[in-house]
């Protein structure tokens with residue numbers, strides 16, 4: 551839990567207690583139950599990411615730089631997937647994605663040895679094209695386990711005076727929608743805006759909570775759909791169908807605009 555000091559435009563200092571979640575440590579349920587009137591705790595989605603990084607890609611690995619390009623690449627097959635995205639400073643961040651029970655990744659790979667994780671991933675993805683496996687071969691020494699958790703779509707709580715939640719603490723979802731950070735930043739901006747109005751603080755917080763609950767439902771639903779679709783028994787077919795549906799919806803809304 552962290553306490554955040556907030557300065558409004560009227561130079562008033564308010565203190566808001568925000569339960570902050572460490573997305574990766576699984577401690578979140580405790581904080582929420584004791585501070586908020588929500589009975590829900592985030593549930594493991596069945597998907598676990600192994601995060602890795604590749605440094606200095608443009609100079610050291612031009613073929614991989616070309617493979618991933620300026621955005622991100624994703625491959626899926628045999629119940630496994632790999633997503634690699636370009637970050638700043640010629641760095642790639644990658645995720646090997648596996649649909650496995652809790653604790654499986656820790657048991658399967660020896661995280662005390664980066665070399666053992668790298669070799670384990672190459673073995674696990676055998677059958678993938680060699681240039682895809684080169685992504686693992688080029689990985690640096692930093693690997694991390696990211697079990698994916700989510701709160702139920704439509705998660706909300708009964709307002710409690712003097713307390714609220716923002717970001718993942720309020721609405722952790724699988725990263726498939728890519729909207730966790732956007733929602734977290736908008737939560738903070740909206741809460742700040744409402745606190746800076748003339749309304750009593752408690753009314754401002756209640757208004758923030760009501761609009762945030764409604765706003766994040768769509769992202770949470772999309773993220774849940776992505777997590778359920780990815781690596782299904784009919785993985786590629788369902789994934790392609792999802793992408794096509796999104797493209798049609800996007801084209802329809804662009805046409806309407």
Ligand SMILES: Cc1cc2nc3c(=O)[nH]c(=O)nc-3n(C[C@H](O)[C@H](O)[C@H](O)COP(=O)(O)OP(=O)(O)OC[C@H]3O[C@@H](n4cnc5c(N)ncnc54)[C@H](O)[C@@H]3O)c2cc1C
Pocket residue numbers: 551552570571572573574599645696716717718719725728729730731732734
């Ligand atoms: C693998 C993965 C990929 C993702 N990819 C994307 C993406 O592409 N796009 C996107 O928008 N979102 C993505 N997300 C989601 C995004 O990371 C989160 O939505 C976002 O980080 C939430 O921000 P937050 O500040 O609410 O929580 P966090 O970023 O989890 O920050 C909470 C902070 O509180 C700290 N903390 C916890 N407990 C305590 C304590 N007791 N005392 C002090 N400090 C404490 C933690 O260490 C942490 O630094 C991804 C998530 C994962 C797991």
